[in-house]
Amino acid sequence: MNNTVIIWIVLPAxxxxxxxxxxxxxxxxxxxxxxIPFVLTVLAVVFSKGLTLLVxxxxxxxxxxxVIFGRTIQITADQLGxxxxxxFLCFAWNLLSGLFKVGHWFNSLSLIITALWVSVQFINPFLYSAVVIELIALVSVPLLSPRGTPARSGVIxxxxxxxxAMPLILISGWMVSGIxxxxxxxxxxxxxxxxxxxGxxxxxxxxxxxxxxxxxTEESHPWIISFLQTIMQISLAIFFLKFLNQYAWLRNLEEIKxxxxxxxxxCIISAGTMVVFQKKLSRILGYLYLSGTGYIVLSMAFQQQGWLDVLSLYLLPCVFAYWSLGYALSLLxxxxxxxxxDFSELSGLIWRYPLISVLLLCSLLNIIGMPLFSLFPSHRIIWSILASExxxxxxxxxxxLLGMITMVLRVLGMMVQPPEVTDQDKKEKPVFIVPVVLIxxxxxxxxxxxxxxxAPIQSLLISFQNLLL
Amino acid sequence: MTEFLQSLPVYIALLAALLNLVRRQWTLNLIALVVQFACLFPMLLKILPLQLALIQPFTGLMVTLILYLTLLGVGGIKAINLLFSLTSGEIFRGLAGIFLLAILGTFLPQFQQAVFPLVPSNHLFLSIGLVLIGLTQLGTISEPFYLAIGMLTFLSGIELLYSALEYSFLLEALLVAVNLLLAIVGAFFIVKNAESESA
Known part of the structure; x- marks a missing residue:
């Protein structure tokens, strides 16, 4: 039990x-x-200064x-961030899971999936993590496609x-070994x-x-898909950093930038243009993830002084932005x-559900990186770097970006229209005012x-020594 | 003659994979899947010790068993109808599969020399052939059972290829887990579809 791998991978699984x-x-x-994820987060923060603790x-x-099957899995103190x-991500999503109809599997599978994503970052040789990512996709199926509905094309x-993707990464590893x-x-x-x-x-x-x-995103519950996609996006970004950190030939290749x-x-333009023509909010969530991936990839492309700090600055607000949007969509x-x-259902929403409407609008403005919101500082840095591009x-x-702003204006336009039907029975619970105002x-x-x-994630990516310029 | 006998498992496995691509008859497909996995054994035995060479075919049999029991549960196992005429879709898929294998056979020496010089040609032909047929299966149908077969065929090709490149117990364990989970997911989808059809 006094082993980092057992505490943060085996035990949670x-x-x-x-x-x-x-x-x-x-x-x-x-x-x-x-x-359980809360305790694991606290422990990870406590031991991130060193693996010895005096209590x-x-x-x-x-x-x-x-050592498992002759291969070493190692988690050092500087990787605990x-x-x-x-x-923390797992904790944040599980905390409110009881409010929504997310199915019986969510709590257990989210914990297993998080443990598997953690293992992806630390398996050695790290290329074998490709197989673990395939396992994660398979474990996610009961969440994405609950019983009672036929298997839909999105999940397939x-x-x-x-x-x-898996064999591409595996074979790339074999191909370049010893390069x-x-x-x-x-x-x-x-x-x-x-x-x-x-891959x-x-x-x-x-x-x-x-x-x-x-x-x-159209087929699944927003709370489930926002968890799965957020943890996937963040973990894949960190895993790609591992590739860059490990392989000098990849890092130094001019063409890669x-x-x-x-x-x-x-990614950003395709998400921005396609989002304008969407008629369902659930599909818009998918395009927002596409745009988010675009920003993460862009921040990795400019490997200048302090670029890892820009990425660090992006990650936690990004998690918060997806969490709040997932919350707003689930409430809706x-x-x-x-x-x-559907967009037609948003007609007069602000009169019927003012708190949810405010939360949804603020979450959308936040996620597209508008000023005053949490993702703006990191977006602003990326945009300012682009000025020289x-x-x-x-x-x-x-x-x-223009497409994203148009989408928010469309949503706002629908919300403020006079309601077509007034259902007096369906009223917003006043208790929502506290979480909405806080968020x-x-x-x-x-x-x-x-x-x-x-501040809390300043040393998050410190273990990528070769990338610290 | 010896060369032909050595190549026999390659042709039988590819024929079984082609049968799964062409014909949509659950009982026949399960038998073809068993044959496909069993034919991997002689190929693996050439490069691995007996105990290790048994892992992949044995996993394949377990996977087929999971799918068989699921199909049995939803009433999908019926007598094989050997007297049938081919539909246009079946002819198309069959020709597409044969065309892909022919292209592969033509360019195999160059491909082997450029990318996988250490992998024996029979081994490479079977593994890439399975990958191609698996991909074609994935691209031509959305029915869960055949998607599971397509993914299993694709993965068995990759596993076969990778076993000739390097061997790791950890990787083998992970791949066994992937195969078994894939079969369970396939079974999950089959049951879901059967439930929603009967509802």
Whole structure:
């Protein structure tokens, strides 16, 4: 039990399995599902200074590695920041899971999925993590496709894409093994890089292979899909950093920066243009994830002084933005009794559900990076770096942003229309005023004072020594 | 003659995969899947010790058993109808599969030399052939049972190829878990579809 791998990977996975047994007791399951990741987050923060802790005169010393099937999994103190972020994410989503109809599996599977994402970051050789990501996709299926509904195309396409990505990463690892000692192997470097980029593109749903993303958000509960996509986006970003950190040939390849810039720009413009024509809020969520992936990729493309800080600055506000949007959409779904939240259903929403409307609008403005909100500081840095970029890339990103603003204005336009039907029975609960005010306040405060979010995660990516310029 | 006998499992496995691609008859597909997995054994035995060579075919049999029991539960197991005429869709899929294998066979020597010089040609032909047929299966149908078969075929090709490149117990354990979970997910989808059809 005094091993970091057991505490943050094996134990949570086992506890997640144990929660399966009590999933019918929803309240107990929700409480434990929140408590366990919370304790793991606190422990990760406490031990992130060092793996030795003195409590009441007694030393607690943690071992940092475990050998499984002849391979070593190692979690050192400086990597615990990443673990704290992932378990905090799990805690944040489990905390409110009891409010929504997310199914019996959510608490147990979210814990198992988080443990698996943690293991992805630390398996050695790290290329084997590709298989764990496939396992995560398979474990997610009961959440994405609950019983009582037929298997829909979004989840099937998602599974297919994740399955196709796995061998690309595995084979890239074999192909470039030992390349550090033969720096002249340009053809192999190019092939390896292509495989890595293709694998990550399939995993993250990069334009133009993103079709599963809006399909999946349309088919699933917003609270579930926001959890799965947020943890996936953050974990894949960190995993890609691991590739860059580990492989000097990939890091130093000039073309990779250009490719990343174009991928980022294309994701942002495609999300921005397609979001304008959507008629369902549930699909819009998918395009917001596509745009978010674009910004993360862009921040990785500019490997200048302090670029890791920009990425760190982005991650926690990004988690908060998706969490608040997921919360707003889930409240709306429950209030309207609508699975996909069509635009026509938003007519007069602000008169019927003022608090949910305010939360939804603020969450949308936050997630697209508007001033005063928490994601603005990191977006502003990315935009200012772009000022020195080519006109084409600047133009693409501007159009993408314009599309997002248009979408928010469309939502606002529908909300303020006089309501077509007035259902007096359906009224917003006044109790919502407390969480809504707190969330909006936190959004604005962290936009004005970015250190609220940046201070706790300053040393998050410190373990990527080769990337610290 | 010896060369032909050594290549026999390759052709039988590819034929079984092609049958799964072409014909949509659950009982026949399950038998073809068993044959496909069983034919991996002689290929794996050439590069791995007996105990390790048994893992992938044995996992394949377990996977097929999971799918069989699920189909049995939803009343999907029926007598095989051997007297049938091919539909246009079946002819198309069959020709597409044969075309892909022919292209692969034509360019295999160059591909082997450029990318996988250490992998024996029979081994490479079977593994890439399974990958291609699995991908075609994934692209031509949305029925859960056939998607599961497509993914399993694709993965078995990848596993076969990777076993010739490097071997790791951890990776093998993870791949076994993926295969079994894939079968469970396939079974989950089959049951879900059966439930929503009967509702």
């Amino acid at each position: 086992l506890l997640g399995l144990a929660l399966v047994l009590i999933q019918r007791q929803t309240k107990l399951s929700a409480v434990l599902g929140s408590l 009441l005169g007694r030393y607690f010393i943690l071992v940092d590695s475990l 990443i673990i704290a972020l992932l378990y 396409r998602f599974l297919s894409m994740q399955t196709l 550090e000692t033969s720096p002249s192997a340009e053809a192999i470097i190019l092939r390896g890089s292509l495989l890595v980029i293709a 990550f593109s399939l995993w993250a749903g990069i334009f133009p292979i993103h079709s599963w993303l809006p399909m999946l 250009l490719v990343l810039k174009w991928i980022g720009a294309l 779904r429950e209030a309207l009794g609508s699975e996909q939240i 080519s006109l084409t890339i600047r133009l693409l990103i501007s159009i993408g 909006v306040l936190l959004m604005v405060l962290s936009g004005l004072f970015p250190q609220i979010f940046s």
